Amino acid sequence: MPRLSAKSATLLVLAALVVVSPLFFPSGYYYRVGALIFVNGLAVTGIVILTGYAGQISLGHAGFAGIGGYACALAPVHLGLPPALAAVLGVLISGALAYLVGRPILRLKGYYLAVATLGFGILVSMVLNNERQLTGGPDGIIVPDLGLRGLLKDWGLNISNGEFWYFFCGIALLIGAWIALNLRQSPTGRALRALHGSEIAAQTVGIDVARLKLQAFVISAVYASVAGSLLALQNKFITPDVAGFMHSIEMVTMAVLGGAGSVLGAILGAGVLTLLPQVLTVFAEFEQLVLGLVMMLMMIFLREGLLPSLLRKLRGRDE
Amino acid sequence: MTLLSIEGLGIAFGGIKAVHDVSLKVDPGEIVSIIGPNGAGKTTLFNMISGIYQPDSGCVLLEGEDVTGMAPFRLASRGMSRTFQNLQIFQNMTVLENAIAGFHLQERGAVLADLLHLPSSRRRARAAEAGARALLARVGLERAADREAGSLSYGSLKRLEIARALALRPKVLLLDEPAAGCNAVETEEIDQLIAEVAASGVAILLVEHDMKLVMRISSHVVVLDQGEKIAEGAPAEVSRDPAVIAAYLGSEEAAHADG
Ligand SMILES: Nc1ncnc2c1ncn2[C@@H]1O[C@H](COP(=O)(O)OP(=O)(O)O)[C@@H](O)[C@H]1O
Ligand SMILES: [Mg+2]
Numbered sequence: 001m002p003r004l005s006a007k008s009a010t011l012l013v014l015a016a017l018v019v020v021s022p023l024f025f026p027s028g029y030y031y032r033v034g035a036l037i038f039v040n041g042l043a044v045t046g047i048v049i050l051t052g053y054a055g056q057i058s059l060g061h062a063g064f065a066g067i068g069g070y071a072c073a074l075a076p077v078h079l080g081l082p083p084a085l086a087a088v089l090g091v092l093i094s095g096a097l098a099y100l101v102g103r104p105i106l107r108l109k110g111y112y113l114a115v116a117t118l119g120f121g122i123l124v125s126m127v128l129n130n131e132r133q134l135t136g137g138p139d140g141i142i143v144p145d146l147g148l149r150g151l152l153k154d155w156g157l158n159i160s161n162g163e164f165w166y167f168f169c170g171i172a173l174l175i176g177a178w179i180a181l182n183l184r185q186s187p188t189g190r191a192l193r194a195l196h197g198s199e200i201a202a203q204t205v206g207i208d209v210a211r212l213k214l215q216a217f218v219i220s221a222v223y224a225s226v227a228g229s230l231l232a233l234q235n236k237f238i239t240p241d242v243a244g245f246m247h248s249i250e251m252v253t254m255a256v257l258g259g260a261g262s263v264l265g266a267i268l269g270a271g272v273l274t275l276l277p278q279v280l281t282v283f284a285e286f287e288q289l290v291l292g293l294v295m296m297l298m299m300i301f302l303r304e305g306l307l308p309s310l311l312r313k314l315r316g317r318d319e
Numbered sequence: 320m321t322l323l324s325i326e327g328l329g330i331a332f333g334g335i336k337a338v339h340d341v342s343l344k345v346d347p348g349e350i351v352s353i354i355g356p357n358g359a360g361k362t363t364l365f366n367m368i369s370g371i372y373q374p375d376s377g378c379v380l381l382e383g384e385d386v387t388g389m390a391p392f393r394l395a396s397r398g399m400s401r402t403f404q405n406l407q408i409f410q411n412m413t414v415l416e417n418a419i420a421g422f423h424l425q426e427r428g429a430v431l432a433d434l435l436h437l438p439s440s441r442r443r444a445r446a447a448e449a450g451a452r453a454l455l456a457r458v459g460l461e462r463a464a465d466r467e468a469g470s471l472s473y474g475s476l477k478r479l480e481i482a483r484a485l486a487l488r489p490k491v492l493l494l495d496e497p498a499a500g501c502n503a504v505e506t507e508e509i510d511q512l513i514a515e516v517a518a519s520g521v522a523i524l525l526v527e528h529d530m531k532l533v534m535r536i537s538s539h540v541v542v543l544d545q546g547e548k549i550a551e552g553a554p555a556e557v558s559r560d561p562a563v564i565a566a567y568l569g570s571e572e573a574a575h576a577d578g
Contacts, residue, residue, distance in 0.1 A: 179434050179435070182433065182434055182435060182436040182440075183433055183434055185444070186433035186434075186436070186440050186444060187423070187426040187427050187428060187433060187440065187443055187444055187447070188427070188430050188433040188434075189433065190412075190416060190419060190420060190423075191420070191423055191427065193409065193411055193412055193416075194409045194412065194416075194420045194423075196409075196411055197408070197409030197410055197411045197412060198407045198408065198409055198410075200371065200391075200403075200407050201403070201407035201408070201409065201420075201483075202392075202409075202420070203370075203371075203390070203391035203392045203395070204369060204391050204392075204395055204400065204401055204407075204484075205395060205400075205420050205421050205423050205424075205483060205486070205487060206392050206395035206396050206423050206424040206487065207392055207420075207423050208392050209392065215430055219430075219434070261411075
């Protein structure tokens with residue numbers, strides 16, 4: 001049998017997870033958890049492109065999720081756009097903003113870049129908190145219904161709200177993963193990984209390092225924006241927390257914990273970190289403490305991230 | 320018109336002149352070697368020519384055009400390519416991918432096509448891969464193609480860098496100690512390869528410590544000492560020059576001349 005490419009294997013595993021998991025759901029509530037994992041997985045896939053491929057860090061990507069989310073809340077009311085088009089508008093704004101912000105700050109490296117992106121995230125979050133007239137401030141704002149489930153019902157497909165968002169986000173994640181995997185093996189993806197390896201060598205083979213970093217930044221901002229829109233649309237409500245500092249940190253943590261260089265690994269990281277707090281509720285007031293401890297232990301013992309470390313161990317045993 | 324011409328190039332770090340008023344020329348098919356003791360400024364000179372350092376004075380002319388201080392990636396698209404004394408390998412990639420990266424200017428295209436895996440993107444990638452495999456065969460690394468670059472020996476990495484540099488189909492190629500750390504057989508192979516590349520019409524600027532190699536393949540030798548050019552000429556002339564013997568051969572004779 002011919003060996004599966006890493007890309008096909010990843011997509012197959014993801015598709016199988018999306019389809020098979022519901023068989024084991026003890027209650028309808030788990031569709032919600034599943035959908036949340038997929039949305040986080042999508043945002044984190046964008047981080048894989050920026051951090052895993054191109055080696056650049058952002059501690060402000062929740063800002064783009066905020067823009068995607070609030071676009072879905074505001075554009076239907078103020079511009080009369082249907083929510084789906086509002087999400088597209090969010091993508092355009094996020095992409096344009098990433099381009100404008102990325103140009104000056106992607107010249108910075110390492111923790112300088114981290115602090116600059118952090119500043120961007122805080123800025124977006126502050127605007128969302130303070131422009132009460134428009135955004136509703138810290139209390140959040142209602143998001144109109146996407147309307148797709150109603151359409152499906154008219155066509156004779158009647159599924160619950162939870163099921164609808166579970167599969168809708170699952171499909172979005174599959175498409176996002178497919179695109180990220182396409183990129184990885186493409187000329188552009190190779191150039192991104194090359195500049196990650198050595199910027200000097202990348203330059204001498206003709207790679208326009210500044211331009212490629214910017215492309216990675218814009219693409220990953222689009223992922224975050226779509227994730228923010230999906231979150232807002234399924235909750236039918238959004239607060240500035242979606243753009244908050246903690247959310248940015250969460251994205252990076254999920255990617256690094258799962259394995260930032262690998263799409264499947266990062267999505268696994270999103271799954272683990274979304275599920276852990278649910279599981280750890282048995283520890284009651286020690287929940288946060290245990291969560292922190294688990295994260296530290298994972299980084300100490302699975303340094304390259306959950307999936308890459310486990311794969312390496314398995315392979316080591318084969319040989 | 321000279322292909323690459325350097326006029327009065329100089330740079331100082333913290334007041335110390337690392338390179339001072341160095342001029343030289345290279346024409347297609349020529350191998351011009353730069354020799355001199357450690358710290359003479361050879362690598363610094365390469366870094367100025369290839370746009371990594373901005374020179375304080377002087378200029379670099381490529382095909383008659385002033386390209387002084389131009390960004391390295393722009394120089395690459397104008398036909399300049401180089402290797403590094405301290406390896407600059409993409410350690411996070413396979414050997415094959417390192418070689419393919421050298422084809423960046425030929426394989427790049429619309430990002431959207433890459434994101435969606437469109438036929439145009441696949442075609443570009445396939446062509447680059449075929450080219451890269453041919454180059455790996457040329458430097459004897461075809462069997463290591465799928466290994467992690469980081470797992471290769473030093474000598475193999477040197478050859479991988481040469482393959483990557485050749486992938487650009489350069490008009491001028493800068494090689495910074497390509498044979499350092501290579502055994503006699505590998506050195507012989509690199510020697511042959513350099514001669515072949517020059518014979519195909521590429522202008523080569525070579526920094527190399529192996530004097531036998533330098534004397535055998537150079538068309539012209541430039542000697543640097545403490546940042547200044549102290550002699551130049553045909554290999555035989557230079558090796559007889561008393562100033563050169565004093566500054567360079569004298570101190571390293573034992574290491575290189577009789578090896
Ligand atoms: N970036 C730099 N900063 C400070 N000093 C430098 C730098 N690059 C080179 N030098 C100095 O320039 C001199 C020449 O170094 P180099 O060009 O590496 O010599 P060579 O390649 O001939 O052995 C050395 O004294 C070195 O310390
Ligand atoms: Mg040197």
